[in-house]
Amino acid sequence: MGRVTTADHAEATTASSELREEYAALVDEVARHQVAYHQKDSPLISDAQYDQLIHRLRTIEADHPELASADSPTQQVGGAPSEAFAPVTHLRRMYSLEDLFSASELRTWYDRASASLQEQRPGEQPRWLVELKIDGLAISLLYRHGELVWAATRGDGTTGEDVTHNVRTIADIPHHLTGDNHPEELEVRGEIFMPSEAFEAFNQTLIDAGKTPLANPRNAAAGSIRQKDPRKTAQRPLSMFVHGIGARSGFEPTSQHHAYEALAEWGLPVSPYTAILDSFEEILDYLETYERKRHELVHEIDGVVIKVDDFAQQRSLGHTSRVPRWAAAYKYPPEEVATRLLDIREHVGRTGRVTPYAVLKKVKVAGSEVQRATLHNQDVVKAKGVLIGDDVMVRKAGDVIPEVIGPVLPSRDGREDELREYEFPERCPACGTVLAPGKEGDVDYRCPNAESCPAQLSERVAHIGSRGALDIESLGYEAGLALTNPDLRRPAELDTIDREAAEASGAPVTFGPKGVSPQTPVLRNEADLFDLTAEDVKDVYVWREVRHAGEPTGKWAPSLYFWTKPQWDRHGALKKPSEPTANTIQLFEEMHKAKAQPLWRVLVALSIRHVGPTASRALSAAYGSMDKIRAADEEELAGIDGVGPVIAASVREWFSVDWHCRLVDQWAAAGVRMEDEVDEDTPRTLEGVTVVVTGSLEGYSRDESKEAIIARGGRAAGSVSKKTDVVVAGANAGSKLAKAEQLGIPVLDEAEFSELLSNGPGRWKQADD
Incomplete structure (x- = not known):
């Protein structure tokens, strides 16, 4: 071991001093959190954040046992009992x-x-x-x-x-x-x-x-x-x-x-x-x-x-x-943490519902970084008692959207001037239309400008491409924005635009004395979606922040979304013209394929309120064509198993709107299938039989198993009840399997499911009887 110099000794002493300061601060902080958690039932931080502090404290004590004392929080079990109750x-x-x-x-x-x-x-x-x-x-x-x-x-x-x-x-x-x-x-x-x-x-x-x-x-x-x-x-x-x-x-x-x-x-x-x-x-x-x-x-x-x-x-x-x-x-990795609520803004959904959401200081929850969390509606914001600027607890359950649980009330002490109440807007933040409840008594407020509100239109177009609807690859939310609201992130000031990057982008940007002239969106209504060509989207551009060496510059520039950036040589001559990107080619190929999707998927794509995959399947199985669904009265629709009065009223209300009917007609004229083909060879083996599929099957996707059941006249239910006739359980079946066993409902494996589709429930009904 070498001789320690004076300089080395000084450095070691400095490091030890810093460590002692850190240790002393940690002891005080952990002790404060123990009192808040065990005695006041008002934790200031999440369990995971407390675990990190106590883990650091133990690490220091393990490496430097001379620092540890008998009254260290690491030597305590729980917290001192409250004086409000008698000791035991x-x-x-x-x-x-x-x-x-x-x-x-x-x-x-x-x-x-x-x-x-x-x-x-x-x-x-x-x-x-x-x-x-x-x-x-x-x-x-x-x-x-x-x-x-x-x-x-x-x-x-x-x-x-x-x-x-x-x-x-x-x-x-x-x-x-x-x-x-x-x-x-x-x-x-x-x-x-x-x-x-x-x-x-x-x-x-x-x-x-x-x-x-x-x-x-x-x-x-x-x-x-x-x-x-x-x-x-x-x-x-x-x-x-x-x-x-x-x-x-x-x-x-x-x-x-x-x-x-x-x-x-x-x-x-x-x-x-x-x-x-x-x-x-x-x-x-x-x-x-x-x-x-x-x-x-x-x-x-x-x-x-x-x-x-x-x-x-x-x-x-x-x-x-x-x-x-x-x-x-x-x-397990934490699913509940504390962070700062920076702002509360509003999201306008595809059916016009305006939902407040939290803008958070970035924090890791359940293994992923979170900056936004739902607040449900304005009444929930009020009931939770959160103020903008609060420290709040945030929870994320599995794949569920993060949610603000409530404020960390003790952290408000001394910060009252930094906090402010949230005020729900009177007008739509996307189009300025006065908001109103969907119907009398509704808690949620909606934007009634359904046809033209750019936020609703963007959401509806993205929904059309989703897996639960027409399943169009490359038609997601960003593509929906580019088609319907490409200027969403347009810079307000000219000095925030990187002019050199703008000129090199190939985007047809028009600069005026007060800023950039707005683009005319390619889609003003989703009715035109299936009439689009690649040439129609050639000049569409979006705004992106310019980065140098991976770091944001605060400057913005346009970027062609659907076509490639043209290339020029050093003399200014065009070397390679702009052309559709691979994603754009795929988008139009997938849109062409989507025209042949079954009727239930078309119904889902229309964004009829309350009409999801289950109701759409029930409607398409009962009527087989869009014309028959449009002609059915509310009472008839309500009588269909899986529909009911709420969905029936929503369907009739949707088809009573002129532009909705024009949308359906225009899609049909563009070649979107509006009638299911009847397969005369498929036996109706499951007439009147309710089947629940849970877990993963090797030979069927979730949608394929449901379609196989419906095609044979059965009902593909999403939950197990006393009305369920058969449950099919694949790998990783969960609570539905447990409930089926509790209720004594026959449970089939995948091989038996194939037999059920071919021959019906005969032998399992006998076993059940």
């Missing part, structure tokens, strides 16, 4: 769990626990109990001779808050254990939560009453248990699942899962999602399965808990000062 000392300490954030971290923990167990108990192989980590409030229940004595929060792990009166209002928690042979004394550990569906319903009642909705199920559960008046707790839809036991006398189960079996016999609620596994690979499969299913469950989760199942093996592994060595929590 747990008979056995309630520990936290070590958090793991990746498969590699889990592997390291798994190997360490397995190796340690082999050293202490040679030849013994652990079995692993895995259960979902419920996003709720940890609770400890004490039973003596089967009677509930008290209930306490975790608190700091040693002392919790006495919330017995509130817990007694929860129907899932028995006051007296059922059965017999109850232990003399038993601490039951569990998680109190608000079920997902109940949470949504409860929040809706708050919104309907003009009150601020609850931020999330975890805060809802914690806040409900800490109500001073048990009658208020009783009004909240709370549940509990058991996840362990503490001190006990007269009860010595050999393993975690044996304990759960006994608790279930005594009437305590045990999670249905628990499993016993034998290997790391099985644990990974469990993690992946429930990450996919996490939004189909009874409750919200943020990860999975992995435990050594055998109690003797647990005792051998023991605990650190904070966590057991025999259990850990694997955390």
Whole structure:
């Protein structure tokens, strides 16, 4: 090792000083968040952001143990109990769990626990109990001779808050254990939560009453248990699942899962999602399965808990000062984070509905970066109580559009002058038409200028190309904008235009004294869509920000959208003329193919309110042609299975508008198919039979399976009910399969589905009978 110079020593001292400052600031910040989360039920940041802070704190302490102190937040379990409730000392300490954030971290923990167990108990192989980590409030229940004595929060792990009166209002928690042979004394550990569906319903009642909705199920559960008046707790839809036991006398189960079996016999609620596994690979499969299913469950989760199942093996592994060595929590990527609400703007949809949305400071949610989130409508904005400039909690569930949950109220302190209320516009932000409810009593406001509003037209054109409609490759939202509203991003000031880039673009830009002259959109109405040629879109350009070395310059320039940029040589002679791009050639080829799509897809493409794929299939199956649908009266339409009075009224209203009828006629004249071909060879084997397909089939796409059912006279339903005759389950079938089994509905695999299509439901009906 080389000699340390004076300069080296100074640099090391400086680095140590910076690290100490960071560490001290982290200790204070984490402690503040622990108080907000555990004592006030008002977290200032998301769980994921808190995890990042505590992880950094632990990393510093691991690398520099001389910095760690006994009062570090990393040495605490939960938070100090609130003084608002009487203290309760747990008979056995309630520990936290070590958090793991990746498969590699889990592997390291798994190997360490397995190796340690082999050293202490040679030849013994652990079995692993895995259960979902419920996003709720940890609770400890004490039973003596089967009677509930008290209930306490975790608190700091040693002392919790006495919330017995509130817990007694929860129907899932028995006051007296059922059965017999109850232990003399038993601490039951569990998680109190608000079920997902109940949470949504409860929040809706708050919104309907003009009150601020609850931020999330975890805060809802914690806040409900800490109500001073048990009658208020009783009004909240709370549940509990058991996840362990503490001190006990007269009860010595050999393993975690044996304990759960006994608790279930005594009437305590045990999670249905628990499993016993034998290997790391099985644990990974469990993690992946429930990450996919996490939004189909009874409750919200943020990860999975992995435990050594055998109690003797647990005792051998023991605990650190904070966590057991025999259990850990694997955390899924965050789906709820805090960020700044920069602005609230409005989106005009294809049916004219004007929806406010949040413009956010960029933040990563569920693995993707988010800058926008839905706010549903102006009443929801008011009910959520968010102000522009607020720090807000944002949630993203799976592939669902991100949603603003609510404000982080404590962060407003000292920032009141930076915040402002949102005002919903009186006029359409796209065309200036006065907004109005679609009909009396509607919460949503709509732009009534359906035919000419550029925002609605752009959305409708993009919808025509979507997979659920005519499935036209290259006709997405950007292409829709280029056809209908190419100047959407046109610079307002001349000095923001890069004139050199504009001249080299080949776009026919006209500069005036006050700016750039507007383009005339190629489409003023989607009726002309199928009459377009590549030549018609030759001069269409859009505005893009100019970048140098990948960095934005703040200058804008036009760019031809459908044709290539022409090329000149150094003498100014045209070297290569502009020509249709590969995407444009594909667009027109796909538009030609789309003319032959079946009638139900044409119906979807028309953007008739309430008429999606299911209703369109029902209409096309019942009538077979657009002319017959146009001629049908409302009562007749309403009588079709899968249509009903709301959709029937919407269809009749749509065809009563002159420009809608001209649109259909013009499409028909351009060659769009308006009548289905009847296949006389397809047997009507499923007349009156309702079939639900769930999961992935190898031989059928989702649309193909539905079309095969409808072509044979059956009804392809989207949900399972008592009226369902047969369920076809492919790979990764989820809750629909579970409901079918619960209702005793016959479940078919793919081979049996083919037999069903050929021969009808005969043998399965007999089996059902």
